[in-house]
Amino acid sequence: MDKISSDIKQPRIPVEINDIQVNFCKNPLCQNYGVPASTESQVKLHKSQKDCYKLSSGSRKPVTKLICKSCNELFPVKSNQGIWDELQRIEEYLKETPEVSCPDNSCKNNLISIKLGKEFYQSFGKTKSGSSRYRCKSCKKTFSVKQSTTGQKQPHKNNLIFKLLMNKSPLRRICEVADVGMATVMQKLIFCINSA
Numbered sequence: 001m002d003k004i005s006s007d008i009k010q011p012r013i014p015v016e017i018n019d020i021q022v023n024f025c026k027n028p029l030c031q032n033y034g035v036p037a038s039t040e041s042q043v044k045l046h047k048s049q050k051d052c053y054k055l056s057s058g059s060r061k062p063v064t065k066l067i068c069k070s071c072n073e074l075f076p077v078k079s080n081q082g083i084w085d086e087l088q089r090i091e092e093y094l095k096e097t098p099e100v101s102c103p104d105n106s107c108k109n110n111l112i113s114i115k116l117g118k119e120f121y122q123s124f125g126k127t128k129s130g131s132s133r134y135r136c137k138s139c140k141k142t143f144s145v146k147q148s149t150t151g152q153k154q155p156h157k158n159n160l161i162f163k164l165l166m167n168k169s170p171l172r173r174i175c176e177v178a179d180v181g182m183a184t185v186m187q188k189l190i191f192c193i194n195s196a
């Protein structure tokens with residue numbers, strides 16, 4: 001993912017990406033819930049300076065799990081970059097035009113929207129202009145979906161929604177504050193739950 005890091009000391013846990021840091025205790029009843037683990041090595045720190053987490057594999061890399069010292073909850077270390085990428089992907093997905101189907105009139109998928117998913121279509125990368133490409137599973141033809149919103153990403157909204165979700169804001173409030181629909185918030189919420 002990050003090719004410039006080879007000569008730089010590896011952080012203890014993945015560093016924050018675009019204000020996203022998901023490596024904290026996932027136990028809602030714990031005082032450390034939502035308190036991110038430190039990215040700095042804890043080895044030389046005095047006891048009072050250490051954060052509230054232990055690494056399950058000592059100081060050996062790659063680190064896979066963190067243990068909360070308060071509640072002993074064990075949770076896998078997640079890539080913030082991966083989460084960010086996934087949020088971007090969801091955003092893209094939500095922008096897709098709903099009524100696109102296989103353009104071949106003689107194909108039985110001709111009237112079946114790509115929204116119906118994997119059973120009928122396979123995601124097939126992107127065109128040079130950034131439009132999503134699909135392959136029809138029936139006739140094997142590929143086609144792309146022109147998106148009027150391609151290139152108009154709103155990453156600041158992702159950050160905002162993610163933060164509001166992490167702060168347990170009511171969903172209606174999130175819609176208001178981020179100026180998005182409930183469907184958008186739900187998608188991101190489902191993703192957050194799955195990745196927690």
Ligand SMILES: [Zn+2]
Binds near residue numbers: 025031070
């Ligand atoms: Zn905890």
Ligand SMILES: [Zn+2]
Binds near residue numbers: 138
């Ligand atoms: Zn087809």
